[in-house]
Amino acid sequence: xxxxxxxxxxxxxxxxxxxxxxxxxxxxxxxxxxxxxxxxxxxxxxxxxxxxxxxxxxxxxxxxxxxxxxxxxxxxxxxxxxxxxxxxxxxxxxxxxxxxxxxxxxxxxxxxxxxxxxxxxxxxxxxxxxxxxxxxxxxxxxxxxxxxxxxxxxxxxxxxxxxxxxxxxxxxxxxxxxxxxxxxxxxxxxxxxxxxxxxxxxxxxxxxxxxxxxxxxxxxxxxxxxxxxxxxxxxxxxxxxxxxxxxxxxxxxxxxxxxxxxxxxxxxxxxxxxxxxxxxxxxxxxxxxxxxxxxxxxxxxxxxxxxxxxxxxxxxxxxxx
Amino acid sequence: xxxxxxxxxxxxxxxxxxxxxxxxxxxxxxxxxxxxxxxxxxxxxxxxxxxxxxxxxxxxxxxxxxxxxxxxxxxxxxxxxxxxxxxxxxxxxxxxxxxxxxxxxxxxxxxxxxxxxxxxxxxxxxxxxxxxxxxxxxxxxxxxxxxxxxxxxxxxxxxxxxxxxxxxxxxxxxxxxxxxxxxxxxxxxxxxxxxxxxxxxxxxxxxxxxxxxxxxxxxxxxxxxxxxxxxxxxxxxxxxxxxxxxxxxxxxxxxxxxxxxxxxxxxxxxxxxxxxxxxxxxxxxxxxxxxxxxxxxxxxxxxxxxxxxxxxxxxxxxxxx
Numbered sequence: 001x002x003x004x005x006x007x008x009x010x011x012x013x014x015x016x017x018x019x020x021x022x023x024x025x026x027x028x029x030x031x032x033x034x035x036x037x038x039x040x041x042x043x044x045x046x047x048x049x050x051x052x053x054x055x056x057x058x059x060x061x062x063x064x065x066x067x068x069x070x071x072x073x074x075x076x077x078x079x080x081x082x083x084x085x086x087x088x089x090x091x092x093x094x095x096x097x098x099x100x101x102x103x104x105x106x107x108x109x110x111x112x113x114x115x116x117x118x119x120x121x122x123x124x125x126x127x128x129x130x131x132x133x134x135x136x137x138x139x140x141x142x143x144x145x146x147x148x149x150x151x152x153x154x155x156x157x158x159x160x161x162x163x164x165x166x167x168x169x170x171x172x173x174x175x176x177x178x179x180x181x182x183x184x185x186x187x188x189x190x191x192x193x194x195x196x197x198x199x200x201x202x203x204x205x206x207x208x209x210x211x212x213x214x215x216x217x218x219x220x221x222x223x224x225x226x227x228x229x230x231x232x233x234x235x236x237x238x239x240x241x242x243x244x245x246x247x248x249x250x251x252x253x254x255x256x257x258x259x260x261x262x263x264x265x266x267x268x269x270x271x272x273x274x275x276x277x278x279x280x281x282x283x284x285x286x287x288x289x290x291x292x293x294x295x296x297x298x299x300x301x302x303x304x305x306x307x308x309x310x311x312x313x314x315x316x317x318x319x320x321x
Numbered sequence: 322x323x324x325x326x327x328x329x330x331x332x333x334x335x336x337x338x339x340x341x342x343x344x345x346x347x348x349x350x351x352x353x354x355x356x357x358x359x360x361x362x363x364x365x366x367x368x369x370x371x372x373x374x375x376x377x378x379x380x381x382x383x384x385x386x387x388x389x390x391x392x393x394x395x396x397x398x399x400x401x402x403x404x405x406x407x408x409x410x411x412x413x414x415x416x417x418x419x420x421x422x423x424x425x426x427x428x429x430x431x432x433x434x435x436x437x438x439x440x441x442x443x444x445x446x447x448x449x450x451x452x453x454x455x456x457x458x459x460x461x462x463x464x465x466x467x468x469x470x471x472x473x474x475x476x477x478x479x480x481x482x483x484x485x486x487x488x489x490x491x492x493x494x495x496x497x498x499x500x501x502x503x504x505x506x507x508x509x510x511x512x513x514x515x516x517x518x519x520x521x522x523x524x525x526x527x528x529x530x531x532x533x534x535x536x537x538x539x540x541x542x543x544x545x546x547x548x549x550x551x552x553x554x555x556x557x558x559x560x561x562x563x564x565x566x567x568x569x570x571x572x573x574x575x576x577x578x579x580x581x582x583x584x585x586x587x588x589x590x591x592x593x594x595x596x597x598x599x600x601x602x603x604x605x606x607x608x609x610x611x612x613x614x615x616x617x618x619x620x621x622x623x624x625x626x627x628x629x630x631x632x633x634x635x636x637x638x639x640x641x642x
Binding site for chain 1: 357360361364365366367368378379579582583584586587589590591593594595596597598599601602612615616617619620622625626627628629630631633634635637638
């Protein structure tokens, strides 16, 4: 135990210095849910990174966009972390070989750390683990953490909660099938990007989005940009990076960055409490020998899960007062 | 209150008889999270429907497949409920006009009830609400409840927990971009369908899937079928419905249906307890005036959310003993 502790403390020192191998090891531990003590130790060293979420449907070119943004930031001597939560991302090995080679090329540079979370347990906890990993990259001194998520489920909405700025990426051809998805994505967008802007229909999509955003209640002081990029040709990236900087400035100037981050910390704390209670519930609240009887009675419709849940929850809540 | 109660009891009687207008009203109440008392009352009348999940990437033709299956089942004098959790589904108004017309046509038939959940609050609770709605349709006397989900996030994995049989639908052209998703989907599949089977590459996909499933640990007594359909032409649907029946028989014969349903009830109960505790946590555990101080301290890194969560969770857990 003593020795394990010592190693950890050394690890943390190396992590704070940005040692890539140590980052990788700690990220893995955290992904496996083994890093809570570590997370406690590194927490005081966090809060310095700016977190950017990039979300959109499969095939929107999110990874190419992330790569382009990352290269610009690296060019400005910034340290960049990338977390890909999208299983179809080239970062996760899920796309065409050419894309994957481009990513590998990027990963070998200094000042960058890339991690794909795609293969990690899909049944739950992915969003939780992503938040923890983002914290590790924050402690490791990354100026920017870019989080790529697939924009169709709930995970990306959940992850948007740890991002200071969320970029939503759409492409002309995704058309009707994502029409409906847009509704949910528009709500979390701070910057909209129409990628593959050289394709037919991109102007129409930009107009549609402008119309959609006119309907939305405006955030005071932030005129949501709708940008056209062709990431594969590196077109429009400069404007996008400028928009990112503008949003960062806007958040800082208005005090919104601090205010939002405080809210997010409270939310995170609630999640962590829930996680602990969940583990407790599944293991210990109902004695082993009663569980079988309980399942039997619910199956036979003699008891119902809603009422049982109410009773148990009340007992727990009363106890906590 | 008394009057509200009376109305509810009448509503339940009509629900059990399968009155479509009452189903619609109760489903809406449940979606809005207002139906817990109702759910308690109807629970004794549930457990008779067979729940089938249909999941796959956008554009795989899930809705057309669901429509075809539903029509077959209706033809055998079965009552069918359909829940679309996929925002890109024509059931949700998210697809081409032709598709939508086909769906509307189906919705007008007797013995069928269709509900789209797509527009409901995306930030969470979608999977939970879907489970409650499935229970309502169960009580309303549906022989089969078909649940269509988009196969890319966590929602469908969560919903798979209430399905007796899960059909995973893929199409040849989805290709590389869903390669990675397959891993997660394969785990929950009881039946695999390659839809749009008249297109190029469908045979290759079938072979790939056969290979993938050979690697997977086999479930005793169930030889997972990999079927080719062209739902738009109604091809292969008969085989699919036969496979569904086989799986239902397999589950019943081996006692797995009962066993799995018991497990799912326990899981559901845990979820319900968690939901109650979550609501409680967000509202009452920490006094209002302490919250601001807490956020401030966490933001300044004087306190950390992991440690605070541990403390509060311990207090709650200790109290519940």
